[in-house]
Amino acid sequence: xxxxxxxxxxxxFVTHILDVPARLLAFLFSIxxxxxxxxxxxxxxxxxxxxxxxxAIFAASWDILAGxxxxxxxxxxxxxxxxxxxxxxxxxxxMLPLWVTIPIGMLIAFxxxxxxxxxxxxxxxxxxxxxxxxxxxxxxxxxxMFKDVTGGEMGIxxxxxxPIPPYTPYExxxxxFYVSMLLLIVSSIIIYKIAxxxxxxxxxxxxxxxxxxxxxxxxxxxxKLLAFAISALFASLAGGFYVHFLRTAGPSALVLTMSFFPxxxxxxxxxxxxxxxxxxxxxxxILDQYFLKTVVPIPDELHAAIYTAIVIVLVxxxxxxxxxxxxxxxxDMQEVREEEIEKKIKRxx
Amino acid sequence: xxxxxxxxxxxxxxxxVYALLALGFTLIYGVAEILNMSHGVLYMLxxxxxxxxxxxxxxLGLLWSSVLAVVFVGFVGIAIYALIHQVIEETLAVLVVTxxxxxxxQQLIRMPWAFGGSHVAVLSLLEGNIxxxxxxxxxxxILAFVLSISLFVGVWIFITRSKIGGAMRAVAQxxxxxxxxxxxxxxxxxxxxxxxxxxxxxxxxLIARPVIHPRTWExxxxxxxxxxxxxxxxxxxxxxxxxxxxxxxxxxxxxxxxSGEYLRGAVALAVMVVVLIFRPAGLFxxxxxxxx
Numbered sequence: 001x002x003x004x005x006x007x008x009x010x011x012x013f014v015t016h017i018l019d020v021p022a023r024l025l026a027f028l029f030s031i032x033x034x035x036x037x038x039x040x041x042x043x044x045x046x047x048x049x050x051x052x053x054x055x056a057i058f059a060a061s062w063d064i065l066a067g068x069x070x071x072x073x074x075x076x077x078x079x080x081x082x083x084x085x086x087x088x089x090x091x092x093x094x095m096l097p098l099w100v101t102i103p104i105g106m107l108i109a110f111x112x113x114x115x116x117x118x119x120x121x122x123x124x125x126x127x128x129x130x131x132x133x134x135x136x137x138x139x140x141x142x143x144x145m146f147k148d149v150t151g152g153e154m155g156i157x158x159x160x161x162x163p164i165p166p167y168t169p170y171e172x173x174x175x176x177f178y179v180s181m182l183l184l185i186v187s188s189i190i191i192y193k194i195a196x197x198x199x200x201x202x203x204x205x206x207x208x209x210x211x212x213x214x215x216x217x218x219x220x221x222x223x224k225l226l227a228f229a230i231s232a233l234f235a236s237l238a239g240g241f242y243v244h245f246l247r248t249a250g251p252s253a254l255v256l257t258m259s260f261f262p263x264x265x266x267x268x269x270x271x272x273x274x275x276x277x278x279x280x281x282x283x284x285x286i287l288d289q290y291f292l293k294t295v296v297p298i299p300d301e302l303h304a305a306i307y308t309a310i311v312i313v314l315v316x317x318x319x320x321x322x323x324x325x326x327x328x329x330x331x332d333m334q335e336v337r338e339e340e341i342e343k344k345i346k347r348x349x
Numbered sequence: 350x351x352x353x354x355x356x357x358x359x360x361x362x363x364x365x366v367y368a369l370l371a372l373g374f375t376l377i378y379g380v381a382e383i384l385n386m387s388h389g390v391l392y393m394l395x396x397x398x399x400x401x402x403x404x405x406x407x408x409l410g411l412l413w414s415s416v417l418a419v420v421f422v423g424f425v426g427i428a429i430y431a432l433i434h435q436v437i438e439e440t441l442a443v444l445v446v447t448x449x450x451x452x453x454x455q456q457l458i459r460m461p462w463a464f465g466g467s468h469v470a471v472l473s474l475l476e477g478n479i480x481x482x483x484x485x486x487x488x489x490x491i492l493a494f495v496l497s498i499s500l501f502v503g504v505w506i507f508i509t510r511s512k513i514g515g516a517m518r519a520v521a522q523x524x525x526x527x528x529x530x531x532x533x534x535x536x537x538x539x540x541x542x543x544x545x546x547x548x549x550x551x552x553x554x555l556i557a558r559p560v561i562h563p564r565t566w567e568x569x570x571x572x573x574x575x576x577x578x579x580x581x582x583x584x585x586x587x588x589x590x591x592x593x594x595x596x597x598x599x600x601x602x603x604x605x606x607x608s609g610e611y612l613r614g615a616v617a618l619a620v621m622v623v624v625l626i627f628r629p630a631g632l633f634x635x636x637x638x639x640x641x
Binding site for chain 1 (some may be wrong): 439455457459614626
């Protein structure tokens with residue numbers, strides 16, 4: 001009984017994960033990540049990994065909007081910032097715990113997405129990108145007007161995720177690591193499910209040919225708004241966690257560069273794939289925070305220039321994404337192998 | 350009332366220089382469909398190179414420094430084009446590469462052997478001021494206004510009258526047909542990029558004063574977005590009108606609202622959003638293919 005159950009679980013594991021190269025890679029990678037803390041790599045590497053996981057969620061949230069429906073938003077920091085600031089402000093005034101404040105932040109971002117998405121629906125292509133770019137900048141100006149609430153340049157304090165003090169910094173980091181991994185895995189699975197559901201297919205129909213989608217009786221307005229809202233939900237989750245991870249909600253969560261992060265990561269990894277933004281986020285965060293600091297130490301003032309130059313080279317070399325290129329190669333190899341097997345079978349017959 | 354006059358005069362000056370800034374942005378989009386995210390940094394480089402030639406590294410005269418700075422920025426524009434020309438079909442890759450170029454330039458400027466991360470003073474082009482309509486205007490601002498308007502008109506004439514300008518309009522209308530007529534699009538893109546970058550450099554040279562710092566590129570980039578979107582991407586007339594709308598909106602906020610300096614950028618962007626709600630392709634833009 002138990003044995004047969006395990007056998008069935010194993011065979012479904014083989015067909016659903018081992019035989020699909022992209023999933024196999026994702027599986028191996030998440031195992032690797034989950035095992036890393038056992039090697040006790042030290043505070044800094046753990047810091048980098050948590051940061052990468054946060055950006056991976058953020059980038060994936062952008063991908064479901066831009067890569068699926070083709071709405072290239074350049075202002076995703078709006079939702080990231082709303083998630084972060086809401087959580088910190090609620091803590092400042094009401095001392096609410098973060099498992100209450102982050103969901104409230106997500107809810108607010110969700111509502112804001114409808115508010116912001118509505119005017120955005122009337123504009124298309126580059127106009128949409130440029131309009132969305134405006135929103136976080138408008139919000140940042142408003143925040144600077146109300147300095148006593150938002151803390152202005154300095155930002156406001158946000159508590160760490162473990163509330164009661166007796167713990168070492170490493171224990172805290174470890175907790176943050178596992179929470180971030182949990183959030184990342186759960187969000188990616190949800191995003192994957194959405195993308196492969198009927199809704200996800202309708203999203204792609206908007207990207208492929210909006211007019212044809214409309215002509216087939218699809219309410220494209222509704223689905224574009226929905227994509228905006230789903231995307232906002234995950235972006236604000238990442239933002240909320242980011243703020244509690246860095247202990248401050250500051251304007252850095254809303255600036256232009258923060259809007260560009262998910263775009264760069266997703267494009268580097270491969271837009272319109274589920275794994276692309278994750279690959280991009282990990283490559284870029286590790287390159288920026290770890291590789292160019294520890295492995296090949298580069299003087300501080302040159303650091304950002306070299307990092308960006310590497311990104312430019314990567315994007316020019318793989319304009320459709322490093323992740324997508326790898327997976328395509330793997331799938332090609334698998335096809336070749338399958339063809340060979342088929343040939344052998346035919347020969348035997 | 351002095352307030353109204355202040356707004357009228359300063360709004361006109363800001364609008365004129367913004368028009369020049371946006372003209373370059375809209376030109377390269379119109380001809381090559383490149384959304385150039387490094388436009389802001391080209392603006393900033395105009396001012397930095399002027400500092401380099403006039404004070405920091407060489408002590409050339411003001412006129413020579415200005416000319417060299419603008420030409421240098423033009424060549425930086427060509428260098429950026431050289432980076433993107435391989436991936437020009439992938440809109441997003443272009444976006445990321447130009448953005449990356451921006452950050453690289455910002456970091457290079459920040460180097461201690463270049464200009465450092467703090468504020469750098471820009472030499473004044475013309476000393477002195479005059480009182481006009483009750484507003485005190487620096488000679489420099491008058492120079493900026495006159496030069497911007499005349500350059501704008503000059504570029505307009507170049508595009509509508511010259512042979513290269515005709516080729517630009519042809520490519521903007523239909524790239525493939527233009528290629529079939531024997532227009533060398535590659536060369537045309539390089540020329541357009543040079544002009545576009547030089548215009549941004551001139552705008553920076555004229556208005557990025559009295560001090561600049563390595564993040565000076567952000568506001569002009571966002572402003573050229575706002576203006577160009579307001580007027581309609583690729584429309585020269587639109588960028589002129591949009592520049593004055595944004596210029597006046599900004600200046601009015603600074604003068605009319607206490608602590609309006611913070612809202613300066615936000616209001617311009619809000620104006621843009623409101624206009625787009627009513628005219629989704631800007632004031633003078635081509636309609637996109639799908640209608641709501």
